[in-house]
Amino acid sequence: xxxxxxxxxxxxxxxxxxxxxxxxxxxxxxxxxxxxxxxxxxxxxxxxxxxxxxxxxxxxxxxxxxxxxxxxxxxxxxxxxxxxxxxxxxxxxxxxxxxxxxxxxxxxxxxxxxxxxxxxxxxxxxxxxxxxxxxxxxxxxxxxxxxxxxxxxxxxxxxxxxxxxxxxxxxxxxxxxxxxxxxxxxxxxxxxxxxxxxxxxxxxxxxxxxxxxxxxxxxxxxxxxxxxxxxxxxxxxxxxxxxxxxxxxxxxxxxxxxxxxxxxxxxxxxxxxxxxxxxxxxxxxxxxxxxxxxxxxxxxxxxxxxxxxxxxxxxxxxxxxxxxxxx
Numbered sequence: 001x002x003x004x005x006x007x008x009x010x011x012x013x014x015x016x017x018x019x020x021x022x023x024x025x026x027x028x029x030x031x032x033x034x035x036x037x038x039x040x041x042x043x044x045x046x047x048x049x050x051x052x053x054x055x056x057x058x059x060x061x062x063x064x065x066x067x068x069x070x071x072x073x074x075x076x077x078x079x080x081x082x083x084x085x086x087x088x089x090x091x092x093x094x095x096x097x098x099x100x101x102x103x104x105x106x107x108x109x110x111x112x113x114x115x116x117x118x119x120x121x122x123x124x125x126x127x128x129x130x131x132x133x134x135x136x137x138x139x140x141x142x143x144x145x146x147x148x149x150x151x152x153x154x155x156x157x158x159x160x161x162x163x164x165x166x167x168x169x170x171x172x173x174x175x176x177x178x179x180x181x182x183x184x185x186x187x188x189x190x191x192x193x194x195x196x197x198x199x200x201x202x203x204x205x206x207x208x209x210x211x212x213x214x215x216x217x218x219x220x221x222x223x224x225x226x227x228x229x230x231x232x233x234x235x236x237x238x239x240x241x242x243x244x245x246x247x248x249x250x251x252x253x254x255x256x257x258x259x260x261x262x263x264x265x266x267x268x269x270x271x272x273x274x275x276x277x278x279x280x281x282x283x284x285x286x287x288x289x290x291x292x293x294x295x296x297x298x299x300x301x302x303x304x305x306x307x308x309x310x311x312x313x314x315x316x317x318x319x320x321x322x323x324x325x326x327x
Contacts, residue, residue, distance in 0.1 A: 006147050006180035013185040019192040026177045030059040041142040042128050043068045045082040048144030051186050054193040055177050062093045067131045072100035073209030076231040099127050107218045113327035120208040132170050141172035145179045203248045212327040216255025226253045228306045229272045246288045249276035252326050260310030269310040272302050285319035
């Protein structure tokens with residue numbers, strides 16, 4: 001089968017009408033490719049996999065089997081949102097795997113960022129493969145591959161993160177319904193498929209999740225401090241009209257402590273670092289300068305509401321010399 005490529009003259013999908021036409025075209029193509037066979041999808045809750053899931057549910061219903069692996073490194077409320085949207089609202093055939101202990105036990109004591117990434121990536125494939133082997137009649141693997149993935153892979157910029165990795169006994173034919181789309185087009189299609197705005201327009205999120213925002217050896221209590229502080233930051237950005245305006249924003253809780261005062265007593269706790277950046281190509285990033293009143297409010301909320309945090313710092317460093325993430 002010839003590789004599917006984006007036509008040079010393809011009109012950018014910017015309107016509901018163009019999105020509807022694309023959806024109808026893909027539904028027909030998927031039905032033709034899959035027939036009455038089953039399709040497996042690793043559903044992270046990210047934009048691309050969520051749009052693929054919604055499109056395939058529309059095309060083939062319960063022939064699609066979604067597997068959502070909770071590795072304990074997702075943001076607050078994300079596993080619950082995946083279950084609510086896909087199982088409860090879209091009646092998806094969804095398998096939820098609670099692998100939190102499994103991942104965090106493997107990561108205990110690991111400080112090297114690359115080793116952490118390898119453990120998270122390899123264990124995810126193991127968990128997904130275990131679930132796949134329990135299922136009968138799966139002949140296809142759906143992936144949220146998009147056009148920039150293809151272009152970057154061809155240019156040798158980075159390995160195509162969606163392709164491959166599964167063991168030899170689990171080689172499926174691929175179903176990639178959004179592979180010719182750019183990210184902004186995927187979002188328009190997601191809107192038309194009825195996915196919630198918080199899922200369609202969510203900011204970029206690293207594959208290893210909060211694991212790279214908990215520098216040093218990941219501990220459960222410090223990971224929870226990252227999750228809770230991140231939730232406060234996201235809530236306040238939404239309240240203050242910054243959601244969608246700022247490209248990416250998150251918190252980091254590093255592995256060192258400093259002396260402070262809590263309720264009139266000495267405390268020895270972690271700092272929380274806030275990062276908020278804007279970019280068009282991720283090659284260079286500028287820093288969002290927050291209103292001082294909002295910054296004061298964030299400091300007050302995070303230090304009083306998040307266990308283990310006694311000071312808040314703001315990262316003013318652009319890229320370069322810094323990178324987006326800390327690890």
